[in-house]
Every structure is written in structure tokens, then in C-alpha cells.
Amino acid sequence: MLNVLHYGRETGGHDRIPDRAIGPTDDLLYEAEGEDNGRDLAGRLRPSLRELDGRATAQKRELRIELRREQLERLIDVSYQERGCNGAGIPLPQTLMDLGLGGFLADEARAIISRLTA
Secondary structure (H helix, E strand, C coil): CHHHHHHHHHHHHHCCCCHHHHCCCCHHHHHHCHHHHHHHHHHHHCCCHHHHHCCCHHHHHHHHHHHHHHHHHHHHHHHHHHCCECCCCCECHHHHHHCCCHHHCCHHHHHHHHHHHC
């Protein structure tokens, strides 16, 4: 609720982790774990490892980050849905009531939640 009151519709944008937590953000880091990174990337794209070997390290690294970021976005969407939030990560009024928090919200907070989830 604090994030919603502070960030409003931008709340979900703060639920993302930095790229460095998703995978190597530097070519040398990618190459240091090249075999594992190559297998992971090949498994996501379904090309052979030989096809990936022809690409520059920076291309493989960026592609891997992009694919993992997309996977993370799907995970976040499912998490929001499972936790009773809208697509922006804002809890629905019914969710707050079900959790027993609805009665603790000030009228202004209730109005903000209603407006953001409408």
C-alpha cells in the first residue's frame, strides 16, 4: 500500500530486478560462463549451439538478457494475478478486504485504490 500511495500507476515498475540479477551484463562475465550461458540460450531459442557460436558475445548476452526479462515479466504477471492485484501490481479493493486491511485504510487511500484499479 505504501508503494501504491507513493508511486500510483507506476507501482509495478518498481517490481523489476536489475539486469545484473538476470544474467551477465558484461561480455567478459558472459564468456566466463560461456558454456552454461550458451546452453541456456540454446534451450530458450531452440537453435543448435553451433548456430550460436557464430554470433558475437555481445549479441548472445543481450539476447539472453532479453529472453530472461520476458520470462520474468510473465512470472510477475502471474504473481500479480495470484495475489489479487491488477496488471500494474496494485491490490484490488476486494483483495484488501479479504486480507482484512480494508478497514484500516483512510478514505483517501480507498479512493486512490478505487481510481487506480477501475
